[in-house]
Each structure stands twice: as C-alpha cells, then as structure tokens.
Amino acid sequence: MSNPRHLAILKSLATKSDSKIVFLVMDGIGGIRTTTHGTTELEAASTPNLDRLAQRASLGRIIPALRGMTVGSGPGHLALFGYDPVAEENEIGRGVLEAVGVDYALKPHEVAARGNFATLDAAGLISDRRAGRIGSDEGTRVCAKMQAAVAEPIDGVSVKVLPVKEYRFCVVFDGPDLEGAFLDTDPQVTGKAPLPVRPSVEGPHTERTRKVIEAAIAKMSAAIKDEPKANGFSLRGFAKDPGIETLQQRWGMRCGAIATHPLYRGVARLVGMDILKTGTEIADEFETLKQHWNEYDFFFLHVKKTDSYGEDGNRRGKISIIEETDRHLAWLGEKLNDVIVVTGDHCTPPPMRGHSFHPVPTMIAAKTSDVGGNLRFCERTCVTGSLGLFPSMELMQLALGHAGKLQKFGA
C-alpha cells in the first residue's frame, strides 16, 4: 500500500470480525519450470493438505516489489505485511536489520550498526576485510572483549556489542538525542585504514553522536589490538528504527509472529507483532500457533528452510520441507471460519541458487474465497488463479477483505 490516500481510506474502513488471519510464509516458496525439470518444487511435492486447502481457496501470484526486481527477506516481508518495500519511509537500515536479526529489541531512540571484524597490518591498514573468516566462537569471544571495553557509558550513551555470526557483529548505541545518519567506516578495499565516522545527513545532535561513536570505536579497537586475526573492524549501515506504523495501529489487530530465525522475528517486531517463543522445528512453530490461537487476530508463521535449500540448489531438500510443512497443516486447514494465506516473500528457484524476481504462488483460503476448481496449490494453478497477479503489498488488504475486516466504501 503506497498511496497515502488509499491507505487512509482502507484504515477508515477497518473493523473487527470473528475471522483470524494466518500468513503461512514459506520462504522462497516459488520455483521455475525449466527444460530440465518440467515441474517446480511445489508441483513435485506431495502436498495433500495444501491441495485440500487449495480446493477451497482463491489462487494467484504476487510481485514482491518491482517487476524484474529480486528482493531480500527484509523488503519481501515488509511487502507481505502491507508496506511498500521500496518507499523511503519503510527503508530499514542494515544496522537495524542486523540488530533485530539477533533478537535485539531495538528501541526507537537507539542507533545500530553492522560490524565486520577485519585484520589490520602493522600500519593499521586493512589486510583482510573479513578477519580470515573467523568462526562464530572466536567472533563471540572478541565481541566480549570489546563489550568489556565499553562497559561504562560514554557521555551518557551505553554501547552494546552483539555477536552475529562468524566475523559479523552488531553495535547498538543507547542514549538520549542520538542521530543515526552516518556513513560506513568500511573503506571497501584492503590496504586502507577504516574510515573515520562522517555524517551522511546533518542533524542537531550529529557532532555529539559522532564523538560518542568515535570514542566507542577507539576503546573497542584498543581492546582487540593484540588479536591474531580480528584486531580491527569496520562499521556499516548506521540506522535507527524507521518507526513504521504498526499493524495494530493500522488495522486494530493483535498480531503474533512465529519464526525460527531471528531476522524474520525482527522484521515482524518492527511492524509491531508480538514475538511468540517457539522451537527450532516446523513442528514447534505449528505447536506454538495452536497454543496461542485464542490470543491473536493475526499470525505470521515463517518456514525458513524452503529458501535455504533453494539457495543451495537442492531441489529434493526444498521439496522435503514443503512436504514436512504440509504434514503440519491438517489442523490449520480445518479452520473454516478463518483466513489462511499461504505464500512466500519471494521465489528461490533451486536452478538459480538464489532469490529471484518471479511472482510468488499465493492462496487465500476463506469462506469468502472464489473457489475456482483448483486441485492443487502450485505455480501452474496460481498462474490462472482468480486472484490474478498483483503486488505483494496488496495481499494484506486482500486478506482483510476476505476476513470481513474492511467495511464497505461508500453507499
């Protein structure tokens, strides 16, 4: 939803209904048919429960952002939740994504940046921008040394060092009146020293914030200078929470998110969802859904591994995750009074070993669906489905419509 007037009108029409809405997001779900494989993973999988759902659903396809554009998980999910993923006001800085991606509940006044450990030579120049790709254990250990060095607040600003993975970490600055607009300190090439902190946009508190960040960098750098590999670092993607209007504010829905991976919990948190504690398996996620069923109007349940196997080019693996998800769908599939949406944030075709720009197969199963005689949920049936081909960011309003959560416009 990118047109402010359209959004305002839709919000004015928002109303309560007895139907819950569930977004089952299978990451990277869509695939492509090639001359080698005439079926996609969804087509090749045995999916009795998805197919039963399709038989009472409307089918279609969604375009994550712009035609031909491949999106990452951040924009892909923002769009699913009804936000224009390419609008400036919905831009989520990389630092913010990294922080929420390790389950850090970033507060609106905090500034976050991604960190990369690097190896510096005797002259202080970067000789390896990834510090020899150190492992997560070593990264966590070095992060602890940096955290100890900034245990005391700097000019009233406390600094948190969060290990992410391998040579990656995240730094959060927590204090009053902080600006978030600074350029990367990563020179992008070896043979140069990390850059000083420079503002990208000047604000009233830029200079003070810059000094705090520089002071923190100096302390953290000193603490790790004798490390064999991770004896330096650069910071990138400085940003604050963009302060996106929440789903609760927009539609008056209580929203719960279930995801095994922190990045997806993070994006859900940024749009105001409660994060529901769950386990590491798809089974755990569906169990969490059952447990919290009565507490929320909207659920986002994220299945990660369809994407992971797609990225690996593992067609069989992706099929197996689709089938595993399908097995857990029986209970949800019988919620005839509710709106069950099955979709993805983007396609991840195994032959492409990465995200792609292709439209994402999508279905909406509801009492109000236009059931078109579909026998299966797959690319083939979605291409000719009654929902047609439309932007992902309009899926939420369509789900609200199916759930009776939008009143009539005009007499």
Place this chain on the structure above:
Amino acid sequence: MSNPRHLAILKSLATKSDSKIVFLVMDGIGGIRTTTHGTTELEAASTPNLDRLAQRASLGRIIPALRGMTVGSGPGHLALFGYDPVAEENEIGRGVLEAVGVDYALKPHEVAARGNFATLDAAGLISDRRAGRIGSDEGTRVCAKMQAAVAEPIDGVSVKVLPVKEYRFCVVFDGPDLEGAFLDTDPQVTGKAPLPVRPSVEGPHTERTRKVIEAAIAKMSAAIKDEPKANGFSLRGFAKDPGIETLQQRWGMRCGAIATHPLYRGVARLVGMDILKTGTEIADEFETLKQHWNEYDFFFLHVKKTDSYGEDGNRRGKISIIEETDRHLAWLGEKLNDVIVVTGDHCTPPPMRGHSFHPVPTMIAAKTSDVGGNLRFCERTCVTGSLGLFPSMELMQLALGHAGKLQKFGA
C-alpha cells in the same frame, strides 16, 4: 518506469552479466480473433522457430501505454525501451520524430519542425493543405529550391530542408541559443493564410529564434511562389530533442539498433543506441545482428512489414512476414545463455486496418524463464502465460532481471 524513485532504485541495482538481451520487435505483431477468423496471424502462421523458443520462454502480454489507448510507433517503442510513453519528459516533438525519421542525427541544440506543402490562391490563402498530394519526386525538387533559398545562415543559424515523403518535409534550424517552443503555422483549414510564428512558451531567446524562423519562412516561400501546386507551406510540431536519459546511462549497456526504416532508427538513436548499418530485408537485419553480436550488450531488431500488412488489412501478407521472420530465427533461438525477447510496439490487426489498443503478445526466453509448458508463441498462449499482463515500459526491467543484470534489493 514512471516513478522516479523506483527508477533510481533499479538503476542503483544495475550490474553487468554475461547475458545479452535481444528485443526482436515485430511491428504491430498482435492481432485479434474475430467471428470470421478464429485465429490471429501469429496463430495461423507456421512458426517452428518461434514455437521452439516459446517452449523455453515465459509468455505474457504488454499494454503499450494506457489501457484502451492506441499508440503510434514513437510512444510504442519508447515504452518497449523502458520509458513512460505518456510522461511529459519523454515527449518527443513531431518535428523531432520527422527529422530522426529521415535518418537525420538531430543534435541537442537544434530545432526541428514538420513541413506540409500547401497550395495558396492569389490572395495567399490556402486552397489545398496537401498541395494536391504531390509525389515524392516533386516534393524533393521543391525542397531543393527552398534549401537553395536558405543556403546562407540567417543570424548565425543554418537552415536545413529535408524531404520526407510526398508533400511532407522537415526543417531543421541549427545555431546557438535556439528556443524550440512555437505553435504550428498550419491554420488547419483552407481559406486562411499560414499563421505567423508565435511562441507556445516564452524563453530567453524566443524573440530572436522567432525572427530567424520567420526570415527563413519568407525566403523559402519566395523561392517557391511560382510552383503550380506546392507554392506555399505550413510548419508544425516545432521541437528539440527532449534529451532522454540513454539506455547506456541507465543500465550501462552498449546498445545496437537494427531497423530497415528510419523512424525506428531515429527513436533508437534518441535513447542512445548505436545505429547499425543494414539492408532492406529481414535477412539483412539478422545478418547484421550476427556480424555485430560480440560488440553489444543489447540489440533492438525491428521488423516493419508485419505492421504494414496489418495496416493494409492484408492477413495473408502479415502471416507471410511472420513466417519469413521465423525462418531467420534459428540461429538466435540457440543462444541459450542470452535473453531473447519477442514482442511488438502495438497490435495491428488486419481487420482493423490500423494500430490497435490490444495488449501485445510477448515472450522472454532465458535460462531464468519459468517455462510453463507453452507449445506455441501466440495470443492464446500469451493470455495465460506466467508473465501476466503488464505495461510495456516494465518489459525492459523484466528483461534485465532475466539477464541477471539487476542485483538483489535489500537483505
């Protein structure tokens, strides 16, 4: 691509890839099925190579400009090249189209206008707005008399008179500080004299430019006053090159254009393509493509006669051109690593004897295509194709996506 922010984001994602992109534009390719002919020309033609391409392609249909709107070749091609054909900044004045349409390489500072010969009566009033539809030979001869009359620059501005066809010609003014915004001198009706030159928008050099144009008109008029038919003229569509951002600037692609007719070369030149010398036949065009294959990232190959026969209402003729094009497609069809787009600038259904507003059948054959089990390339298969129905101006970005020439947006 009409949203400036969207375009800026896409441009920021542009990257190189090994895949070339070829736009094979069959002018007016699409047709309609009627109660008389249950098949379109594409459907009735025997097209083994197009069909083989379709079997490894994604199919769909494109809308040249606005739904229900019929476009000319200028806007139709601009849209194919990724420019919003109805945006003010992409408006190509008729004078400019006329100049580039006779292969004149219009420079940014020059002003061009279309000319129509007219017959004036003894009182200097127009009695025939097309000068008795004189032939091209006579038009060329009279143009030469006018050119001789303005052989000397007027106030530093040199004037070029370019014959176009029959009673049509083009005038180009070449000098420093010229304004291009003037109203037509054509009174649109007989019984009136050609109008004086009046500005449509005032600029710093309007008055001087106006005087130069008036002086040129006076000299050219005097030179032909004794002609039996073409003893006068009017000028229309004064304009300068709109200075459209080139494809090279947008996407970093080296672009080559192959077309037998000057208008199409002209539009291609306005968006920055190199014009490749070719012959008059379709065979020549494909030969030119082969010769220059290694020199460019993007090719535009234009087939004219599908449109010409459509305009004539000649169904058999249009079918024969489709079949002729198909025969030359074998070599291109085997470029499995590249992106082959087959489309048109608009439809020209023979029963309508003119351009039409119908969506244009389109296919994208690439390694990244979602091959949907299509057996043929025609209206029937394109209606249900996986690309769906979308604006022509989004075809370029979709082709870039298929070619791996757009990086992922966001993490």
